[in-house]
Amino acid sequence: MSAPELHPGDCHLFEAAGRRFVYLAPSAAVMALDDTSAAVLDAIADRPRSNDELVSDLASSHGSQDVTDSIGELVRVRALLPRVAPPPKVPRVLPLQPIPVSTMVLNVTNQCNLACAYCYEYGEDKIVQTENGRQPKWMSEETARASVDFLLRESGRSPHLTFFGGETLLNFKVLRYAVGYAKARAAELGKSIDFSLTTNATLLKPETIEFLADENFGVTISIDGPQDLQNRFRVFHNGQGSYDLVAPRIKALIQRHRSRPIGARVTLTRETLDVRRIYEHLTTELGFWEVGFAPVTSAPGRDYAFDDGFEPVLEAFRDLADDYREAAVAGRHHGFSNVRETIEEIHKGASKAWPCGAGFGLLGVSTGGDVNLCHRFAGSEDHQLGTVRDGIDREAQRAFLDRHHIDHKTDCQTCWARPLCAGGCYHEAHTREGSTARPNLHYCEWIRGWTDTCLRIYGEIAERNPAFLHQFDGASHEAPQAG
Ligand code: SF4
Ligand code: SF4
Secondary structure, eight states, X not given: OOOOEXXXXXXXXXXXXXXXXXXXXXXXXXXXXXXXXXXXXXXXXXXXXXXXXXXXXXXXXXXXXXXXXXXXXXXXTTSEESSOOOOOOOOOOOOSSOOOEEXXXXXXXXXXXXXXXXXXXXXXXXXXXXXXXXXXXXXOHHHHHHHHHHHHHHXXXXXXXXXXXXXXXXXXXXXXXXXXXXXXXXXXXXXXXEEEEEEOSTXXXXXXXXXXXXXXXXXXXXXOSSHHHHHHHOBBTXXXXXXXXXXXXXXXXXXXXXXXXXXXXXXXXXXXXXXXXXXHIIIIISOOSEEEEEEOOOOTTOTTSOTTOSHHHHHHHHHXXXXXXXXXXXXXXXXXXXXXXXXXXXXXXXOOSSSSSBTTTEEEEOTTOEEESSGGGTTOGGGEEEETTTEEOHHXXXXXXXXXXXXXXXXXXXXXXXXXXXXXXXHHHHHHTSXXXXXXXXXXXXXXXXXXXXXXXXHHHHHHOGGGGGGGSSSOSSOOOOO
């Protein structure tokens, strides 16, 4: 019987700083390759070869013992497979104990003073019907109090409370009430609680700014860039653009609130894809510390949707990511948060069975007090996991986690990017693929392309300035922001 042939394994090869690396999907580890291992992987890239064939082909250049040792090591880490085989199943282990809530996103209103055409809450793709009267327009103090009690009951020692809308600050009264109540109750229970919010910045008045600074809020501002890009979609109900109102208010906030970095969150559309110009305006002109970009979530066929694929987004991201890499190598800050978040996950060896914390450690609460997967599903009966008054429906939560485990996403099981993607955002999948349980197969090329870019940046930093990566050794430095 002939010796079994060796095939490329469950991994992704890349190059950075003139060195070869491999990202190993089963362990989510990055491994630098020596010349012999790289030669072995190159040799099987065009066709499978047996152990003996590899040794005989490479012995003269690398030495037969080194080749044999390298093959052994590559088989051990599954970068080489003795046959074409599906990757091992991720065991579908569901938590036996109730899962503590680490972040609760409180939708204090579902109303907004802007009318952004692409908005998932109001636009053509909305999933929650607020008109049927089931969800109140405004969260009451009583519901805010019940929500805080719920969070403090279900959390560990240091929960995050994030406020969201509609436009969050339209219900500043209840937000302020919830903060006061949460601080007092947390102190009684010996817990520490951290606050953040997402806002469109239109209502950042001096009193609000003082409050956010005094309470040390993490603030994320939804903004799409300089005047012409911001005013393309982020308009008031009468069609007037919002840039001239928000720009001075953002500057005033950044000037006053210095204890935590203020971040911007940009929704990219086919018509507003000038990533570099947006980034430079938001950091240099307005003073943001970090800027995160997300392609718009939309069903196909919308004017602003990326119906022809995400290649233009990837190109624009790569261009700005080069700047991040150079800054990191020189030990300087760069505020492109999409890179920072991904290399942090790579550094920590993230390997996900679920794409995000939704329905797990992160829950969204609707204006009426329903507990949902996350803020984007707040108020959706089809994505409900309990109420703040009755608590989490553990059976529904377990069924959700079971049904959405990566083990059920057949297409993802042979994908090297699965440790970081795990099928992608449930809301995106609901909108584009028709179900939260489906993987986002419409954007795989984009995810793999972006993950490859971030692996290269990670490898480059690891080679040229490894000390930069120490900032990612501990826990995440900011509470997850709603977007
Ligand atoms: S959705 Fe696509 S990119 Fe993400 S893990 Fe699944 S197959 Fe890979
Ligand atoms: S990734 Fe999607 S599903 Fe997960 S928390 Fe964010 S919006 Fe919700």
